[in-house]
Amino acid sequence: MTPPRVGFFVTCLVDLFRPTVGFAAIKLLEDAGCVVEVPELQTCCGQPAYNSGDRASAQTIARRVINAFEGFDYVVAPSGSCGGMMAKHFPALLAGDPVWTARAASHARRSFELVSFLVDVMRLTRVAARFPATVTYHDSCSGLRELNVHDQPRKLLATVAGLTLRELPRADVCCGFGGTFCVKYPEVSTKIVAQKADDVVGTGADTLLAGDMGCLLNMAGRLSRQGARVKVRHVAEVLAGMTDRPAIGQGEAD
């Protein structure tokens, strides 16, 4: 059987803030038997425009993304938010356009969030990683409610040597990031993430994991502002065993 050819959608925030997550994701995909490429023409999935009501710009970006990932068996992103944008919203965004309706539908069918792709499509049941820590896990909203990402990360985390998962109360409640929401309504966003940070600290876990950089930056930023010592990482780093680098927002000294 020819290995599936995966176009890796890096996402803006992984590209800019946390390249490690990209390399971890690619390692996981290759270990699972995929051939991975990173199309040069990709930039953003278009959510900043889409969620701000700028439909025309969002359509322009969506068409470019579809072009850039033409011909791949799968499009995989280390994010439920960008994955959901491509898998659920591209068809609605380009509906009515005779050429693009079909192309958007095809792109949507091939688009996945990383961890659910590994478990649901590649049938991955275990990883070889080791991470001796007590972790808790936040379910990011788009992954959870648009793509049903819930059991898959827990299944794989259960196979990480040394790892104990302590469930986060209200793990399915939004962290308050919301893309542009966090800077348009900063007081509300801060209030929401403060409660999330309290919940995280309350678990007593030493590491918080999630599958979306937006939520992770938000929660890590709040936790450090509150002086909490909880470390924050993308779930892919742990699953790939790439945890040498300091956690998000932590210096070498921390």
Add this chain to the structure above:
Amino acid sequence: MASVSGSTAHAFRANTRAAIASPELQAGLARLQQGLTAERRMRGVVKLPEFERLRDAARDIKNHTLAHLDHYLAAYERAVVAGGGHVHWCETAADARQTILAICRRLGAATVTKGKTMIAEEIDLNEFLAAEGIEPIETDLGEYIVQLAGERPSHIIAPAVHKSKDQVSDLFFHHHQKYGKTRRLTEPPEMIDEVRGILRDRFLDADVGITGANFLVAETGSSLIVTNEGNGDLTQTLPKAHIVLATLEKLVPTLEDVATLLRVLARSGTGQEFSAYTTVSTGPRREGDADGPGEYHVVLLDNGRSRMLAGEFREMLRCIRCGACMNQCPVFAHVGGHAYGWVYVGPMGAVLTPHLIGLEEAHHLPSASTFCGACESVCPVKIPLPALMRHLREAAFEARLPPAAERSALGLWRFAATRPGLWRLLGAAGARLLARMGGAQARLRRLPLAGGWTSGRDLPAPEGETFHTLWRQRGRR
């Protein structure tokens, strides 16, 4: 529309700051989270394995009715008239107010009791009646408290959730003096007993009783309300006339359909299997009836609904006002209902309000959502609330309502995002700069032009090089 009477929706951001700064409100919201949140709803839902199928059935009933609304409205009117009642078709809020006033005047009404009705809030009925010399008396405990305080409800099914016990105690002490109640009460049971005693007399004195309707039944001409206090029953059976104030989308074909909708209503809202009282009223007292009102009027209000029916927002008309969306909303959970600035609050309010008071006044409401999707996931009639909010954002963007700075930022973003080479260059420069600014701590406590982020949280610094830079360095494609 420079401003809308009674609305502070345009000042949403200032409202949220005030809400976050209020200890009483925050305590009330914490109580609400414990009382009406996910676990409570799940208790009602878990006992019903067919709940998901019931949501589909509920959605389909409402969709069918809305698709044939002209037919069901006509059938409903015929049934009401056949039962001895009257239907008053009102296009605007002003029409409805005048119709109600005319009925009250004809009956020489001095006081009007009211069951809980959001439509009365929508048309500012209390203020209007009071200005005409008719005293409106709210009989739902929460509404009664809000009326004494001169406020609006802050939640559609828990109107006074923002008030602390001490605040309510103060209100009762102050306002009950005129009934000779001069002792300050501080324990809820005795506070409630006092209100019950006062309201009992008001029920008996009232000339007209006004209720809303959870459902209007085309088959029988009935209106139906659910309450947990039984106040609706006394409001509608004791006075000379019962006025039902409802909007067009409350129609459903049959009582059988109502039974289906009731199975999802309370479970979604309060987590109860059923509200304590479900009251059906069908016309005035007939000969031989032991009780009931002498007259039965239905004020059937459009107020923008037929416009919504014709367009992409028809789905919003399925709403059965259960409150589930606001109970699960992370934004509502922290700012409460008053921050939304008008009658309808939370996610359902964010979609409905712009249709009733204008997008210019209310454009913040659909914008102030994280699009987490919790509301849609619990809506008993499956209204795609985030998608509808997004449509409103598109309308606001087209109307140039968001600040100019936001438009410029989007324009710049688009310029770069459509030029991969430039995008990489800017990304690489930005990542390096922020990494340097983050220093050994690898985080920024303050960042010029990003105060929205750093006022409440640090910005974790990037690793330094972008993924694309490193990928190219490693010779991978």
